[in-house]
Amino acid sequence: MNALGNRNILRTRDAYTGEVKAPEIEDLLRATLVKVADQFLGWNVAAISAAQPKRPIVDIFAAEVRDFSKYKLAKAYVRWTREHDAQELTDDERSQWTTLVNKINSALR
Template sequence: MWYLQGINSLIENKLNEDIALLPVGGVTKITIYANILCNNDLKTVAFIDSDNEANQAAQDAIIKYRLGNKNILQAKVFCSHNIPAAATEDIIRATLIPIFEKIYNKKISERDKTSTEPIIKIFKKIQKDFSKEKLAKEFLQWAKEKSSSDLTADEQTHCQNLINTINRRLK
């Protein structure tokens, strides 16, 4: 949720004001939320990572029935690199690398920067006490002080595509 809020604050075309972001606490809870929201006639989109657990959730019959295939959005679709197990962080990985380096005073190798491995996995390999929450909070703070021009061109395109897709699906 923090990444979507930060991305939304950076890009030109924002999320529709009527859209509420709800963190569900992992893909295992999507079925519950999809049932609750859809039973109340609320249009719903699930934005999920692309790891094995998320791939299984995306194929879940109840989720597919409740949301429809078009309303299950996986992070890998919005990434520049071909990262099969992409997470939300991989959409803005070039931006997150210097934020990570600043927080932990560590350098990311060129090999890791261009790897198809999810960036969070790389961060965890380099920093044993790595915190996803700490990184997300730092990104949100960074986003408050920056603009879309501070993202790479690919990140700008993919972030705008993500927000536009959510807006279209919830129209």
């Protein structure tokens, strides 16, 4: 049985377990991206992210960081992955990504 929604479209929310109503893919890595952004880019939004768990993380970055770009954030994350592995993600992040990958694999069968 295919676990995808209408018209077999896989949505981020199909794997997301947090409080954001319309999560984007970045919300699957919310806690890690907050740390990575601070460490690599000097974008400290930790307090705002913690205070506003229902708000998409990209919206927080866009409002709080001058010249924010998803590209810069993604590039910083890729740099982070060179020295870190999945075990350093939070339990929720690992679970969400496992769910997403499993749903993708199921759809491809």
